Amino acid sequence: MIRRIFLTTCLAGLAACSLETSAEVETETASTPHIVAASQVEAGRYLVELGGCQDCHTAGWPESGGQIAADDQLLGVPVGFKGPWGVSYANNLRLVAAAYTPEEWVEMMRTRQGLPPMPWTTVNRMSDSDLLAVHAYLVSLGEKGETMPGAVPPGVEPATPYIYFMPVGPDVQTG
Numbered sequence: 488m489i490r491r492i493f494l495t496t497c498l499a500g501l502a503a504c505s506l507e508t509s510a511e512v513e514t515e516t517a518s519t520p521h522i523v524a525a526s527q528v529e530a531g532r533y534l535v536e537l538g539g540c541q542d543c544h545t546a547g548w549p550e551s552g553g554q555i556a557a558d559d560q561l562l563g564v565p566v567g568f569k570g571p572w573g574v575s576y577a578n579n580l581r582l583v584a585a586a587y588t589p590e591e592w593v594e595m596m597r598t599r600q601g602l603p604p605m606p607w608t609t610v611n612r613m614s615d616s617d618l619l620a621v622h623a624y625l626v627s628l629g630e631k632g633e634t635m636p637g638a639v640p641p642g643v644e645p646a647t648p649y650i651y652f653m654p655v656g657p658d659v660q661t662g
């Protein structure tokens with residue numbers, strides 16, 4: 488229906504045509520919040536920086552105030568996060584993204600319930616459009632680096648350094 492109106496208006500003149508284009512985009516996405524940027528890759532870059540993905544997936548990002556060259560970003564960090572879930576690692580997102588088609592990526596990010604402190608509940612709620620933008624940005628960086636260690640189950644000491652993610656101090660119940 489929208490497309491038919493669009494074509495009819497288009498025949499009436501070029502100005503009306505471009506007006507109708509933005510109306511069409513708005514109609515199709517009105518109920519789904521999403522980032523608007525000059526390109527899908529730019530939208531993805533913005534979402535990755537805003538989403539704090541770099542804080543965990545780029546070595547040295549928080550320590551340097553984000554002063555890491557793009558070519559060295561999102562390669563994963565071989566320092567684990569240890570808690571009641573065992574030890575988890577923020578993997579190399581450039582290799583991970585390359586292993587998924589855009590559609591598979593949306594499905595995985597929408598449904599996966601993995602380990603802390605990865606904000607799975609947050610990324611599960613992202614719109615298709617934003618998830619596709621994140622994928623496009625990660626793929627645009629190119630494959631580089633190594634895969635990080637897999638998760639270690641509770642009770643097993645990891646072979647890498649780790650950050651201990653448990654509350655300590657007065658009145659903390661340890662049992």
Ligand code: HEC
Pocket residue numbers: 534535538539540541542543544568575576577578580583600601602603604605606610621638
């Ligand atoms: C607080 C640290 C933290 C932040 C912030 C974070 N991650 Fe993660 N991420 C992790 C950890 C730890 C894992 C491993 C979790 C697991 O095993 O389920 C992970 C896993 C992943 C995986 C799965 C990797 C694989 O090997 O399959 C993807 C994809 C991912 N993160 C993407 C993102 C994106 C995109 C963002 C930003 C929106 C983000 N992460 C923000 C820590 C983080």
